[in-house]
Amino acid sequence: MKLSELVESLSLDVRTPGADLTREVTGGYVSDLLSDVIGHAPEGAVWVTLQAHLNIVAVASLKGLAGIILANNRVPEEGTLKKASEVNVPVMTSGLPAFELVGRLYALGLRCR
Amino acid sequence: MTVNSDGVFFLTGKDFANAGSASSNLKGILEKRGIPAEIIRRASIAAFEAEMNVIIYAVAGMMHYTITPETIKVVLQDMGPGIPDIGLAMQEGYSTAPDYIREMGFGSGMGLPNIKRNADKLTINSVVGEGTTVEFVISLERSGR
Numbered sequence: 651m652k653l654s655e656l657v658e659s660l661s662l663d664v665r666t667p668g669a670d671l672t673r674e675v676t677g678g679y680v681s682d683l684l685s686d687v688i689g690h691a692p693e694g695a696v697w698v699t700l701q702a703h704l705n706i707v708a709v710a711s712l713k714g715l716a717g718i719i720l721a722n723n724r725v726p727e728e729g730t731l732k733k734a735s736e737v738n739v740p741v742m743t744s745g746l747p748a749f750e751l752v753g754r755l756y757a758l759g760l761r762c763r
Numbered sequence: 764m765t766v767n768s769d770g771v772f773f774l775t776g777k778d779f780a781n782a783g784s785a786s787s788n789l790k791g792i793l794e795k796r797g798i799p800a801e802i803i804r805r806a807s808i809a810a811f812e813a814e815m816n817v818i819i820y821a822v823a824g825m826m827h828y829t830i831t832p833e834t835i836k837v838v839l840q841d842m843g844p845g846i847p848d849i850g851l852a853m854q855e856g857y858s859t860a861p862d863y864i865r866e867m868g869f870g871s872g873m874g875l876p877n878i879k880r881n882a883d884k885l886t887i888n889s890v891v892g893e894g895t896t897v898e899f900v901i902s903l904e905r906s907g908r
Contacts, residue, residue: 684815685873688808689880701868708783712790712807729780 651675651758653717653740656696660754662719662742665726669740675716678760680752684709691715692763698751704729710739717741721748768792769829774817776843779867782818785826786810789837796830798903805881806835806901812874813839813897819864820844821894835901845891852887853879 654671657664664671676694681687682701691697693714699706702724710718717740720726726734726741734741744751770792772785789810793803810826817824821843829836846852853875860870875897879885882899889895 682868683871684868685812685871685877688811689873689877703867705779705782708787712783712787712811
C-alpha cells in the first residue's frame with residue numbers, strides 16, 4: 651500500500667509538505683522506545699509513536715522506515731519537521747490514540763514483518 | 764576491487780540535534796561499497812546505539828571506522844563518566860540514564876545488548892572518570908553468521 655493511500659484512509663495530517671507519499675508501506679511498528687525501534691522495526695514500516703522530538707527522524711531514516719505517525723494529536727517539534735523534510739522522512743499526525751491507530755493499520759493489512 | 768577504507772566522525776555530548784548523523788553517514792559509506800543489506804542493517808543498529816551512548820553520557824567522543832574486505836570495525840572512544848560495572852551495563856534493561864533522557868525514549872537499557880546482538884565481536888574498556896572505548900566488529904565473510 652502506498653503511503654498516500656494510508657494518509658487518505660486514516661485521514662492523517664501530513665506535517666512535512668513535499669514529503670514523498672508515493673513510498674510503498676510494507677509493514678507497521680509501534681513503540682516509544684527508540685532502541686526497540688532501532689532493533690526491531692522492519693524496513694519500509696510506518697512507525698506509530700508518541701515521541702515528537704527530532705531524534706525520531708534519525709531513527710526512521712537509519713531504519714529506512716516509510717514514515718512516522720504521531721498518535722493522539724502529539725505535536726511534532728519544529729526541529730523534527732525541519733530535519734524530516736531535509737532527509738525526506740514523512741511525518742504525519744492523527745487524533746487517534748496509538749491503540750486505535752495500530753488497529754486500523756492492521757485492518758488495512760499491515761503486519762510487523 | 765575493494766580496498767580498505769577508514770574515517771572518523773566527531774561526536775559532541777548532548778548534541779541531540781545531530782545525534783545519529785555519524786551512524787547515518789557510516790550507513791551511506793557501507794551502501795556505496797555494496798555491502799549486503801543485512802550486514803548494513805546490523806552495523807547501523809550497533810553504530811547508532813554506540814553513538815547515542817556517547818551523546819547521552821559523554822562530554823565528547825569519536826567514532827572511527829575501518830572497512831576491509833573481511834570486516835567492518837567501529838571504535839567509539841569517549842571522554843565520559845566511564846562504566847563502573849560493565850557486566851551490569853550489559854544486562855538488558857539496566858540503565859543509569861536520567862529521567863529526561865528516558866522521556867525521550869532513550870535510556871531503556873537496550874543499547875549495549877543491541878550492539879552485542881548485532882556485532883560479531885564486542886569489546887568494552889572503561890575507566891571511571893576518564894571514559895569508555897567500545898569496539899565492535901562485523902564480519903563480511905560468508906561464515907560471519
